Amino acid sequence: xxxxxxxxxxxxxxxxxxxxxxxxxxxxxxxxxxxxxxxxxxxxxxxxxxxxxxxxxxxxxxxxxxxxxxxxxxxxxxxxxxxxxxxxxxxxxxxxxxxxxxxxxxxxxxxxxxxxxxxxxxxxxxxxxxxxxxxxxxxxxxxxxxxxxxxxxxxxxxxxxxxxxxxxxxxxxxxxxxxxxxxxxxxxxxxxxxxxxxxxxxxxxxxxxxxxxxxxxxxxxxxxxxxxxxxxxxxxxxxxxxxxxxxxxxxxxxxxxxxxxxxxxxxxxxxxxxxxxxxxxxxxxxxxxxxxxxxxxxxxxxxxxxxxxxxxxxxxxxxxxxxxxxxxxxxxxxxxxxxxxxxxxxxxxxxxxxxxxxxxxxxxxxxxxxxxxxxxxxxxxxxxxxxxxxxxxxxxxxxxxxxxxxxxxxxxxxxxxxxxxxxxxxxxxxxxxxxxxxxxxxxxxxxxxxxxxxxxxxxxxxxxxxxxxxxxxxxxxxxxxxxxxxxxxxxxxxxxxxxxxxxxxxxxxxxxxxxxxxxxxxxxxxxxxxxxxxxxxxxxxxxxxxxxxxxxxxxxxxxxxxxxxxxxxxxxxxxxxxxxxxxxxxxxxxxxxxxxxxxxxxxxxxxxxxxxxxxxxxxxxxxxxxxxxxxxxxxxxxxxxxxxxxxxxxxxxxxxxxxxxxxxxxxxxxxxxxxxxxxxxxxxxxxxxxxxxxxxxxxxxxxxxxxxxxxxxxxxxxxxxxxxxxxxxxxxxxx
Numbered sequence: 078x079x080x081x082x083x084x085x086x087x088x089x090x091x092x093x094x095x096x097x098x099x100x101x102x103x104x105x106x107x108x109x110x111x112x113x114x115x116x117x118x119x120x121x122x123x124x125x126x127x128x129x130x131x132x133x134x135x136x137x138x139x140x141x142x143x144x145x146x147x148x149x150x151x152x153x154x155x156x157x158x159x160x161x162x163x164x165x166x167x168x169x170x171x172x173x174x175x176x177x178x179x180x181x182x183x184x185x186x187x188x189x190x191x192x193x194x195x196x197x198x199x200x201x202x203x204x205x206x207x208x209x210x211x212x213x214x215x216x217x218x219x220x221x222x223x224x225x226x227x228x229x230x231x232x233x234x235x236x237x238x239x240x241x242x243x244x245x246x247x248x249x250x251x252x253x254x255x256x257x258x259x260x261x262x263x264x265x266x267x268x269x270x271x272x273x274x275x276x277x278x279x280x281x282x283x284x285x286x287x288x289x290x291x292x293x294x295x296x297x298x299x300x301x302x303x304x305x306x307x308x309x310x311x312x313x314x315x316x317x318x319x320x321x322x323x324x325x326x327x328x329x330x331x332x333x334x335x336x337x338x339x340x341x342x343x344x345x346x347x348x349x350x351x352x353x354x355x356x357x358x359x360x361x362x363x364x365x366x367x368x369x370x371x372x373x374x375x376x377x378x379x380x381x382x383x384x385x386x387x388x389x390x391x392x393x394x395x396x397x398x399x400x401x402x403x404x405x406x407x408x409x410x411x412x413x414x415x416x417x418x419x420x421x422x423x424x425x426x427x428x429x430x431x432x433x434x435x436x437x438x439x440x441x442x443x444x445x446x447x448x449x450x451x452x453x454x455x456x457x458x459x460x461x462x463x464x465x466x467x468x469x470x471x472x473x474x475x476x477x478x479x480x481x482x483x484x485x486x487x488x489x490x491x492x493x494x495x496x497x498x499x500x501x502x503x504x505x506x507x508x509x510x511x512x513x514x515x516x517x518x519x520x521x522x523x524x525x526x527x528x529x530x531x532x533x534x535x536x537x538x539x540x541x542x543x544x545x546x547x548x549x550x551x552x553x554x555x556x557x558x559x560x561x562x563x564x565x566x567x568x569x570x571x572x573x574x575x576x577x578x579x580x581x582x583x584x585x586x587x588x589x590x591x592x593x594x595x596x597x598x599x600x601x602x603x604x605x606x607x608x609x610x611x612x613x614x615x616x617x618x619x620x621x622x623x624x625x626x627x628x629x630x631x632x633x634x635x636x637x638x639x640x641x642x643x644x645x646x647x648x649x650x651x652x653x654x655x656x657x658x659x660x661x662x663x664x665x666x667x668x669x670x671x672x673x674x675x676x677x678x679x680x681x682x683x684x685x686x687x688x689x690x691x692x693x694x695x696x697x698x699x700x701x702x703x704x705x706x707x708x709x710x711x712x713x714x715x716x717x718x719x720x721x722x723x724x725x726x727x728x729x730x731x732x733x734x735x736x737x738x739x740x741x742x743x744x745x746x747x748x749x750x751x752x753x754x755x756x757x758x759x760x761x762x763x764x765x766x767x768x769x770x771x772x773x774x775x776x777x778x779x780x781x782x783x784x785x786x787x788x789x790x791x792x793x794x795x796x797x798x799x800x801x802x803x804x805x806x807x808x809x810x811x812x
Contacts, residue, residue, distance in 0.1 A: 084133040085140075085198070089205035091126035092195050095119060096214045096495070100221060100255065100488050101245050107549040108556075108583070109176045111236070111247030116179035116487045117542050123187045123194070124541070128534045130194045132527060136516055139201050142193055143505035147443045147497055154436030155189055158182060158393065161429045165392020167626050173579030174394055176549055178416070179487060181393050181579075183541065188494045196498035196505070207499055211266055212275070214492075215282050218259035221245070222285035225252070229292060242292045246488070253295035254479055254489045256286040257302055261472035264309075268464045297482030305475030306334050312467035323464065371411050372419060372482070378403040379423035383430065390430035399427055401630045401660035406694035409664045414631060421480035440497065444473060447500045472496070548578035556587060563595065563607045567614065574618060582626070585618045589635045593642045615639060630659035634666065641673060649673045664690045668703050675710055683707045691720075698724055702732060709738040731755035733767055745775035762792050769802075778806050 099122075104114030134141045142148075162182045165171035174181030199207050225242045227233040235242060241249035260283055267279040290298060310331035317324045382391060382399030391398055400415045418424050425437045448461065448469045461469070476493060485493070555569035570591070573584045592615035596608050616639060623632045637652030653670040660666060667690040674683035687704040694700060701724040708717035721729050729735075731754040739748035752768040765788040772781035782803050789799040805812035 081133065081137055084129045084136070085202070085205075087129040088126045088133060088194060088198050089202060091122050091129070092191075092198065093205065093210060093213055095122055095191070095491060096210070097217050099491060100217065103245050103247070106553060107176075107546065108552045108580070109179075109549075111245070112179050112487070113176050113546075113549050116184065117546055119191075119487055119491065120183075120187050121538055121542050123191050124534055124537055126194050127190045128530045130198065132530055134197065135526060138516065140197050142197050142508065143501075144508050145443075145447070145501040145505035147440065147447060147501045148192075148196075148505070150436070150439040150443045151189060151192065151497070154433070154440055155185060157389070157432045157436045158185060158429050161389040161433055162392045164389055166395050166398045166628060168392065169579065169625075170394040170582070171392035175583050176552075176580045177583065178394070180485075184487070184490070185393075188490050191491070192494045192498045192501070195495060196502040199498075200502040207502070210495075211262060211499075214259065214495075215263055215266065215279065218256070218263075218286055219278075219282055221252075221255065222282075222289045225289040225292065226285075240292075241294045242289060244289075246486070248486075249293040250295050250297070250483050251486045251488065253290055253293040253298035254476075254483065254486075255492070256290040256293070257298045257305075257475055257479060258472065258489070258492045260286045260290070260302065261305060261468060261475055265465060265468040265472065268462070268468060295479075297479045300482070301475040301477075301479030303334055303338055304478045305471040307331050308474050309467045309471030310334070312470060313464055316467070317463045371408065374405045374408055375400070375415055375418055376420060376423050378405060379418040379420075379427050383423075383426045386430060388430045388432060390426065390428050390433055393428045396424070396427050397631065398628060401663065404660055404662045406662050406664055406690070406697070406700075409694060409697050409700065413663070413665055417484045419483060421477070421484060424484055441473065441477060444497060444500055445470065448473070544576050545578040545580065548573045548576040548580055548584065551576065552580065552584050552587060555584075556591065563603055563611070566591070567607075567610055570614065582622055582632070585615075585622045586631075586635055589615045589619050589639050591615075593639060596642055612639075612643065628659060630656040630663070630666070633659065634669070637669065637673075641669070646673055646677045650677060650679075662693060664694065664697070664700050668700070671703060671707055675707065680707070680710050684711050702730065702735065706734055706738045709735075709742055709744070712742065714744065731758060731764075733763075736767060736771065740771050740774045745771070749775060760791065762788055762795060765791075773806065773811060782806055 099115050099119050102114040102118050104110045104117075107113045130140065159182060162168060162171035170181065172182045174184065195210075199205060199210055221244055224233065225244050228235050228242050228244070236247045237243050237249065242252060243249045244252040244255075246252045246255070263279045263282040263286070267276055267283075270276050270279065290302065310327040313327035314324050314331065317327070378400055379396065381403040382396070385399075394416065396418055397414065397416045418427060421437075422434070425434045429436065448466050450461075473496075476489075551569045551573035555566050555573060559565035559569070570584070570588050574581065574588075578584075588611075592611040595603060595611050598608075616636070619632060619636045619639065623629075623636065626632060633652050633656035637649045637656060640646075640649035640652060650670065650673045653666060653673055657663070657666045657670060667686050671683040671686045671690075674680070674686065684707045687700070687707045690700050691704040701720055705717040705720045705724075708714075708720065729751065731751045733755070736748050736751045736755065739745070739751065748771045749768075752764070752771040755764040756768050758764075765784055769781045769784040769788070772778070772784060785799050785803050785806075789796050792799075802812045
């Protein structure tokens, strides 16, 4: 076998392995198993095939890169995002992302390398060509849909719980996006195919994928499907001049899709719809529902961030800074740490400013123009018919439309860049300077170029992947029970940190959360020395994270929460105050800070903070409750009662914090009423102990004893402790 043939096989097998293997990878040994395994595998394969392709292009002019305006637009986009990431608020994260997302510039750059390799090789092969590549994608989607059917049947667990299928993506939205693109790809291939067997396979693919897409109950993907189908049908109806039957069918499809959508929307409140969870969710699309309102608030925050940095934005992974700085108090009660705008439009406006936004959309525009013959090549193999142009346009539109409401992941990126490479590969022109380079002797390639390429590849694979994979594995081990106990867990945390991976912030956050749980643990196997080790390590590491990224409010909150868990109130206050400067409207910070102020007996400061929190969003009941509690600690009972009445009416919640505030400020009657209400609603041991404590604080010792006896009857395991409390109370002491 010749050197060229070996290199061609390496490249071709790698390119074909990407759509066939990557979607199914789930690495249970790594942190974020549905994300990290796919991304690392993709990067390693791309690095290998890119190295082989470089050698192949060196030896054979037929495989050298060519120019297209899609490539040009992609190059400009990458350059702009590179600049944006260099000047980002957190350049390290902008380049590398984290384990949860696995994006950043590194991911984009690998996608571009994949684009180059696929676009330069698949057009030149008899078997390893675009037709077979897309057929493999179709077969892969059938396997994925079959996996989804097993989830529907209950044979395989739905990873995220509930009824929304997620396949091997761990996320219903990701699976829906994959199915959406496969449906349009199958329609496109069906329109080109003459073989009846393949037409049958494409038909099965469309049916299977439609069922799975529906079962994901993903509204953005459904809207993308509807919009893409209607656009496709309209284009055929307008531009198809020869096949009148096809025109009539297209008009019928457009009318049918619109009519069915209208019918389901009209009957959305009927039992037929509401009794089917997927259908009920899909028909709940409304600009006024809570999900839509939250999305609009997030988009407004993104717009404020864009206006602050309109040229190059905040860099990739920079939206968390925008979200914190321009936080809308009405978002309280929802996700508090958005790192995405959940819209590709605003994602690129924030990440790359107007230049990044225009760079991204220039790629889509060029793809559209190439579909419609913007650059005509005399010997082009892609002679698209009107129907094929319509379907490719529909695919592009569906992909874009669903991304208006979500964001990309590694698999959707692979499909999108495959589509771009397909258009680029045939509608491109030779780059004369590259084409004219002489081909070296094979002996020279084997003795010089190949060894250098292998060495460089080994270094890149280790630096980009291996050490980060090891860190992700160590982190998961650190979070899992270990045979040697807590000591082994802390050693894995140390190992994960010492690998200096791009997941440093995630590792430190998980360390702090683990430390907080361990410090409060009553497990006798966890010694004070173990707790001290965890505490010292977590404080030291989260401080390092703050030093590295001082403007991230999230880091300050983690440190503050850790201090709060060990009773270091003054340190907690300092950290919460730092966080509040970075996110001045976030109520969860204000509530935590007010709690710390109360612990430090700085009641007036607590009142001022909660007054600000309440006035920013008076409709939020939790904020009103905590504000009322701070009023009680400040002896403003009249103001607290009025606020509670205005917020809750006559149904004031039996919240233990409120009960405690009444008790500590000697409003015993009110404390007793609420404590009794809590027991009537839920006679848990905690609530009964609270009632006994209130009675005891009010001097009603007999009532306290009676409650404890009742608690013993309902909770036999509490007998020894309860009888001890009773003896102490009867002896005139407060246990």
